[in-house]
Amino acid sequence: MTARIIDGKALAQKVRARIADDVARLKAEHDVRPGLAAVLVGEDPASQVYVGMKHRATEEAGMLSRQLVLPADTSQRDLEALVADLNADDAIDGILVQLPLPDHLDPQPVQELIDPTKDVDALNPYTAGRLAIGDPTFLSCTPYGVLQLLAEAGVETAGAHVVVVGRSNLVGRPLSVMLTLKGRDATVTLAHSRTADLAAVCRTADVIVAAVGRIGLITADMVRPGATVIDVGTNRGEDGRLVGDVDFAGVREVAGAITPVPGGVGPMTVTMLLQNTLEAARLRRGLPRN
Ligand code: NAP
Numbered sequence: 001m002t003a004r005i006i007d008g009k010a011l012a013q014k015v016r017a018r019i020a021d022d023v024a025r026l027k028a029e030h031d032v033r034p035g036l037a038a039v040l041v042g043e044d045p046a047s048q049v050y051v052g053m054k055h056r057a058t059e060e061a062g063m064l065s066r067q068l069v070l071p072a073d074t075s076q077r078d079l080e081a082l083v084a085d086l087n088a089d090d091a092i093d094g095i096l097v098q099l100p101l102p103d104h105l106d107p108q109p110v111q112e113l114i115d116p117t118k119d120v121d122a123l124n125p126y127t128a129g130r131l132a133i134g135d136p137t138f139l140s141c142t143p144y145g146v147l148q149l150l151a152e153a154g155v156e157t158a159g160a161h162v163v164v165v166g167r168s169n170l171v172g173r174p175l176s177v178m179l180t181l182k183g184r185d186a187t188v189t190l191a192h193s194r195t196a197d198l199a200a201v202c203r204t205a206d207v208i209v210a211a212v213g214r215i216g217l218i219t220a221d222m223v224r225p226g227a228t229v230i231d232v233g234t235n236r237g238e239d240g241r242l243v244g245d246v247d248f249a250g251v252r253e254v255a256g257a258i259t260p261v262p263g264g265v266g267p268m269t270v271t272m273l274l275q276n277t278l279e280a281a282r283l284r285r286g287l288p289r290n
Contacts, residue, residue: 001225003255006153008145012267015148016061019274022290023062026281034281035064036094036120036273037086041079041105042072047098054096057270063277064091072102079105080113087115093284094120094277117284120276128169131177138276143175145268146209146230147184153257155207155228158185163202165218165245166211167192171232175209198222210245220250229258232265 026032036058040051051067058065068082079097086095095118101107111123119127122140130137139147150157162179166172167190179186191201202208202222210218211232223229233245244261252258259265279289 001254001256003229003252003258004153005252006149006228006230006257006259006264008149008259008264008267011149011152012271015268015271016057016274019271019278020061022278026278026287027062030285030287032281032285033062033064034094034277035066035092036096036277037066037068037089037092039068039070039079039082039086039095039097041070041074041098042102044100047100051098054270054273057274058277061274061278063274066092074102074105076105076109079110083110083113087113087118092118093281094118094273096121096273118280120273120280122174122276123169128174131174134181136178136181138279139178139272140170140174141272141276142171142211142232142265142269143178144272144275145265146175146232147178148268148272149230149259149265150207150228153228155257157207160186160206161189161204162186162207162209163189163191163205164209164211165191165195165198165202166213166232168211171211172209175211212245214245215243216245216247218246218251220247220254223251223254225254226256227254229255230265231259231261234261234266 038051038054040047055065055067086092095114097110114124116124116126119138122138127137157179164172164176176188176190179188191198199222203224205227207228209230213233215235229246229251231244231246235243237243242262
């Protein structure tokens with residue numbers, strides 16, 4: 001069996017076109033233009049690339065994009081003062097603070113300060129708590145993208161056994177909660193570096209989501225024939241090329257469906273940031289989410 005490729009690039013284009021239409025309608029009907037502020041502290045090259053990508057995508061969707069670049073020696077107090085200003089700024093519906101921050105800055109109080117109604121990156125503990133009690137506000141962007149990819153591929157999560165590998169607060173943990181919410185109804189195993197016999201655990205999965213950051217961690221012998229494999233990992237191979245956590249060439253011969261890297265989860269992450277910003281703009285004005 002050769003797996004069907006789940007094309008995240010094509011899905012992202014489709015969803016972004018729909019978001020752009022919704023933004024145009026919001027402007028025409030309510031004179032509202034959603035606004036996203038991205039805060040970047042310092043000159044980390046990868047962060048500059050990510051913030052640049054988010055900026056372009058936001059503008060292409062017809063939204064206001066504001067990039068705030070602060071010097072690497074910015075104090076905790078000044079960063080928090082900027083977030084407080086953005087909380088009070090009515091033109092801004094979504095705030096994201098690009099991670100990682102320079103070592104002298106503590107991200108936790110900054111994230112706790114972001115107004116929950118503008119927390120489009122979903123990293124405020126309040127937002128995580130709302131998800132944990134089954135009443136989510138915003139869904140963190142990468143796991144939200146994974147859910148869209150599964151839906152697009154026609155993968156039924158209800159009753160399925162999903163093994164999520166990786167328990168970070170950014171990806172694995174929130175995804176595991178999202179999949180168990182009523183309506184998605186998956187049975188989830190959340191695996192991590194201390195999981196005993198990861199291969200055996202993975203072989204019981206209808207769906208495997210790899211979110212670890214280790215090249216070639218998921219190999220063909222770990223995948224039940226016909227299972228769906230979603231690769232969140234983004235690693236640089238020895239040749240500098242972007243590769244995931246899944247041994248793509250081997251696993252595609254066993255799996256039923258698989259996401260590539262690049263062109264799988266990556267394009268969906270920025271797309272769901274746009275979706276969250278659109279939703280924030282609507283909710284903040286008392287309009288329904290969609
Ligand atoms: P992270 O915070 O470093 O977490 C990695 C997780 O993997 C941890 O829970 C860790 O377990 C687990 N782990 C490490 N080695 C393992 C092993 N041998 N077997 C099983 N589990 C293992 O990473 P992250 O932020 O979640 O990111 C994960 C990957 O996704 C990275 O490659 C990152 O670049 C990528 N990513 C991609 C996107 C995208 O848009 N495509 C977005 C975000 C992240 P412990 O908790 O036990 O240490």
